[in-house]
Amino acid sequence: MKSSFRPMLVNGPFQDPALYVALRWQGDALLFDLGRIDRLSPGHCLRLSYVCVSHTHMDHFMGFDQLLRLTLPRDRELTFCGPPGLIDNIRGKLAGYTWNLTASYTLALTVVERHDDRLVRARFRASTGFASEPLPDVVAPPHALVDTDAFHIATTTLDHRIPCLAFRVSERRHLNVRTDVLAARALRPGAWLAALKHAVRAGDDHARIALPNGESIPASVLARDLIQDQRGQQIAYVVDTRFDPDNGRRVVELARDVDLLYAEARFLDVDRDEAEKRHHLTARQSGFLARVAGARRLEVFHFSPRYQGMAQAFHAEAQAEFRGETRLEETESWVAELADAARSDERDRRVAGDARS
Ligand SMILES: [Zn+2]
Structure with missing residues (x-):
């Protein structure tokens, strides 16, 4: 995509x-x-x-x-x-x-x-x-x-x-043009494709799209073969927050299934007491939230300058937790509860999705 x-x-x-x-x-x-x-x-x-x-x-x-x-x-x-x-x-x-x-x-x-x-x-x-x-x-x-x-x-x-x-x-939605269909029909790309996408986004099935060859065809007819409609891209941005049940739940809900989560990692987990006092996340905590939210990718940033030169340690700690190589939920009960709640939310959503389709 x-x-x-x-x-x-x-x-x-x-x-x-x-x-x-x-x-x-x-x-x-x-x-x-x-x-x-x-x-x-x-x-x-x-x-x-x-x-x-x-x-x-x-x-x-x-x-x-x-x-x-x-x-x-x-x-x-x-x-x-x-x-x-x-x-x-x-x-x-x-x-x-x-x-x-x-x-x-x-x-x-x-x-x-x-x-x-x-x-x-x-x-x-x-x-x-x-x-x-x-x-x-x-x-x-x-x-x-x-x-x-x-x-x-x-x-x-x-x-x-x-x-x-x-x-x-x-x-909103990601509308991809099928270039194989364009080629098969010998249609040249041009401004008409933008007009077609605009009509699809607006739900205007009857809009007539003027093709380069002079033909004029309803948007819905063209879109059926030419446009692939995919879920749009999603990016979440989370900074400056304490790792606690309320914040955790809110971050997981916001970042659910995003393509990319940018999350602060102010401290390394060895300094988690200080992170808590200052209401910031550690790299490991960000990795956990990203994993539980089902984010596809995680990028951590906003490291405290005290760790200058140790960027690699932040990335390694966050990614290990994100990939599940370390599991924060094995260390604290409320964290395990948050992970469980997120899993059951996810199940409910899937059941609701199946019922709709
Ligand atoms: Zn800040």
Whole structure:
């Protein structure tokens, strides 16, 4: 399957967290956390449409100024999503500068906070000196955060002594064109394929698609032979959380079956007491959560600088637990219960799936 999301950690694993996800077909990009981003080129920054901030500790948020500086003179709409308090944090950042020369600028920032049952929103426009404009709240189902034609972003709130959001971005559907069928029918690829995919996504069976040879055929007829409809790609992003039953359950639910899980590993497991005190995960704990969630791949990052030069130890510890070569559930009862609960959830889902099909 050709991947639509192209994820890239902006910094090395010992530096600030920031995950850049380019959207291959849309041409824009998402950013998860906004620590130092000086390694991100201006071109990359200018493609951003959504920035999801887990929490506003400095190492996750100090890149805001740099991003603002780059986008200020541009005709852009940028949406920031995060936990309650983000609107005040951004208002405070913006209040730190003088905006008497931006009346002709068109940059607009929308800020979305995930609260229990709703999204609380505000808007800041360069043209008005970034005065805060409240927007109406949106009542939202649990976990919902961003919803677009091409992807959606779900979230869950973890405990880092403050609320810390974890995210999952999911491609809506992955529509593959069967090149063997194209070749067999001597059809040249072109803009009509994008129109066909658009019609399939919109469920518009009757849309007529104009082929390069002049024929016009209903989308549903073309799609039957030409388009393979697959589950979209899914990537989850989890940082700064303590390994406890509530957080564990939430991470497993969010990251269930994702293609790729980016998870923090602040400490090695030998220092797990300290990880607990500081509300962070160890590499082994991240490996366990990824395995129990059924993630296909795990990438750990956000290592404490105290272990500089030991990146390999983090990867080895996380992957050993992820592959089941070590099993954390054999050491603690609540961990075993979490693993059991995840297995029975998985069984229920499979039974429900069988009943539907
Ligand atoms: Zn952090």
